[in-house]
Amino acid sequence: MSIYSERIAKVQKKIMENGLEADVVSDLKSIEYLIDRKVTHMGERLMALAIPKEGKAQLFVNKLFPIEEGEDFDVVYHDDTDIATKDLAAYLPSGTIGIDGFLYAQFLIQLLEQRSYIKAVNGSYIVNQIRMIKDETERDLMRKASLLNDEVISKVPSMLREGMTELELAELLIAEYKKIGSPWEPLVGFSAGAAEPHHINGDTKLKPGDLVLVDAGQETNGYFSDMTRTFFYKGITEEQRKVYELVKEANRRGREAVRPGVRFCDIDAAARDYIASEGYGEYFTHRLGHNIGMQLHEEPSVAGNNEMVVEEGMTFSIEPGIYLSGKFGVRIEDLVLVTKDGCETLNYYPRDIQIIE
Numbered sequence: 001m002s003i004y005s006e007r008i009a010k011v012q013k014k015i016m017e018n019g020l021e022a023d024v025v026s027d028l029k030s031i032e033y034l035i036d037r038k039v040t041h042m043g044e045r046l047m048a049l050a051i052p053k054e055g056k057a058q059l060f061v062n063k064l065f066p067i068e069e070g071e072d073f074d075v076v077y078h079d080d081t082d083i084a085t086k087d088l089a090a091y092l093p094s095g096t097i098g099i100d101g102f103l104y105a106q107f108l109i110q111l112l113e114q115r116s117y118i119k120a121v122n123g124s125y126i127v128n129q130i131r132m133i134k135d136e137t138e139r140d141l142m143r144k145a146s147l148l149n150d151e152v153i154s155k156v157p158s159m160l161r162e163g164m165t166e167l168e169l170a171e172l173l174i175a176e177y178k179k180i181g182s183p184w185e186p187l188v189g190f191s192a193g194a195a196e197p198h199h200i201n202g203d204t205k206l207k208p209g210d211l212v213l214v215d216a217g218q219e220t221n222g223y224f225s226d227m228t229r230t231f232f233y234k235g236i237t238e239e240q241r242k243v244y245e246l247v248k249e250a251n252r253r254g255r256e257a258v259r260p261g262v263r264f265c266d267i268d269a270a271a272r273d274y275i276a277s278e279g280y281g282e283y284f285t286h287r288l289g290h291n292i293g294m295q296l297h298e299e300p301s302v303a304g305n306n307e308m309v310v311e312e313g314m315t316f317s318i319e320p321g322i323y324l325s326g327k328f329g330v331r332i333e334d335l336v337l338v339t340k341d342g343c344e345t346l347n348y349y350p351r352d353i354q355i356i357e
Helices: 003-017 028-035 086-091 105-114 124-132 136-153 166-177 191-195 238-256 264-277
Strands: 022-025 047-052 057-062 073-078 095-099 118-122 187-190 211-216 218-220 227-233 289-291 298-302 315-318 321-324 328-331 334-338 343-345
Touching: 003 022, 003 028, 003 047, 003 124, 022 028, 022 124, 028 047, 028 057, 028 124, 047 086, 057 086, 073 086, 086 105, 105 118, 124 298, 136 166, 136 211, 136 218, 136 227, 136 334, 166 187, 166 211, 187 191, 191 211, 191 321, 191 328, 211 328, 227 238, 227 328, 238 264, 238 315, 238 321, 238 328, 238 334, 264 298, 298 315
Parallel strands: 022 095, 057 073, 095 118
Antiparallel strands: 022 047, 047 057, 187 211, 211 227, 289 298, 289 315, 315 334, 321 328, 334 343
């Protein structure tokens, strides 16, 4: 049995466990994960993989996107003159059907108009729960992507020069990432810019005494990396040093808390409570992390309201931060892979203070 047959079988098991008749998957990344067919975009057109609780899956797709049939699925085509969901509606059995969150509302409405006796429920969790647990091949791909990311981040100190802008540093990073994969837009913040967790790179020029925050990564062989490091350009203040060391310790505590059986909210608390105990709780303004794999941000969140239990094989970020508006922000982010008795940190680039002269 191929890895993709095994994944389809896992989906069918969960379909039955949850009392569904079928699950309809339209998330392109999930379709790629299940049947090894990659489509980068569909625009406004339909692509849906219908997986019944028993039997062969069916992929419903517009003729503009020809797909080779596989061992575990058949392909059913429609064109722009057809009712896009007609064949899908005819294929689905009566009863409760899982529909993932990526099926356009226009198609869902159209589907239910044709089959009013179908009960549609949120089915995103069916595939998401399977994708959360990375197999050995995926784990190795995550390790490789993160090590390559380390190599690019290690070049940041040599890239820094007085007078360069955030945008210029971002472009240098993108050029390096293109050598090893497909980069996503890096976040670069100098001093006050770093105090904005989702800062937009701008024309701020680097000057002595600035803090430099870099949040960056790439997709390599279908899997994503993500890390953040904070540097200091030609000097550091005592306040910056204090905040940096607090965030570094919060990062360590967060990673140390990771092991199977622990809840995500408890991992978040391990880092957040420490920052709060040092008087900076109000300045840590986001969740501790997010899962990652074939997409940069996957479910679930490493957050205070998530009581889901961590399992071996999950990969997610630990990224505490302190953001002092108008002054500076510090974030240190690493990816972790949950092992049978703890976690493996996938980033090796140093976390100690670096002052770039």
